Amino acid sequence: MHFTINGTVHEAEPDIRASLLDVLREHVGLTGTKKGCDRGQCGACTILVNGRRINSCLTLAVMHQDDDILTIEGIGSADNLHPLQAAFVKHDGYQCGYCTPGQICSAVGMLDEVKKGWASHVSADLDSVTLDGPEISERMSGNLCRCSAYPNIVDAISEVAGA
Template structure:
C-alpha cells in the first residue's frame, strides 16, 4: 500500500505493509533514527513525534492511517548547528544521561509548551486559566515519557529554562 506523509516539511510517498507502524516507517524507510524504539507498546514515550502538531507515540500509529498528515520528528526540530531552544536547554542543563529518551522528551516538551501556551489544563492545573508551569505541572504533563536514568529533575529544569527563553 502507498501512503503520502509530510515529514519535517518534506513529502514522502511510502510503499508499506498496512500493518507497519509509523515508528518503523520513520526509522527504517525514511532513515530518521532520532525517533527511538523503546517499549514498542506506547508506555515509554521514546518514540514521541508530532502528528499534525499533537504529540503521539509513533509505535502505536499505523502508517496507513496517516495519509496526508504532517509529522515532525526530532530531526525537524533543530540541527547540531542550529539547536532549538529546548535542545539548547537540555544540553546546558544536562537534561539527559544516556540520551536514549532525550528525543522523545524534547518532542513531548515541545508539544507540552504549546499546550500550556494555549491554556490547556492538566490533571494538576489549579484552574482552567493559563496554567502555571510549576514543577508538579511539568511532571504531570511529561508523565508519558520515561527516563530509565531518572534525569527527571534536570529534564524539568531544561523545560523551564526553554519556556523562559520563549517568553
C-alpha cells in the first residue's frame, strides 16, 4: 500500500495490527509524533490526515491507502519554524516538550475547523464563532499536557490566530 506523508509518497507493508502512529515512528522513522497512552486519551499522537486532526494511535495504518498525512515534521523544521511552532517557543507553550508536536498539529487542525465556521460546545453563537481563550481551551482539550503549559499554549495559539 502507499500513502503520502508530508508531501512524499511512501510505500509500506504494515503489519495489519500496526497503528498509524507506530508505522510513522518505527517504520517511517518520523518520531516527532509521540505515543503517550496508545488509546486516544492524551492527544500526543495527533496528526492531520486529509486535513483533519486525528489520534494516530487509534487508527490502523492499513486503513490509510492513498491518504494525505501531515505530521509535525511536515509542518515546520527546527531551522524553518511554522508560525505556530515559533509562537510556542515565544510563549513557552511547553516544558518537557513531549505533548508539543501533538498540541501544534491539533492547533493547526483546530484553526482550520474555526475557519470553516464549525462551532464548539462553548460557542455562544453557532453561526459566528469568535476564537477567544475559552473557545481555544475547549477545542484543545483533547491534548493533555501534564507539565500544564495550558495558559501559554492558549497564548501562543491566540497570537497566531489573531495574526
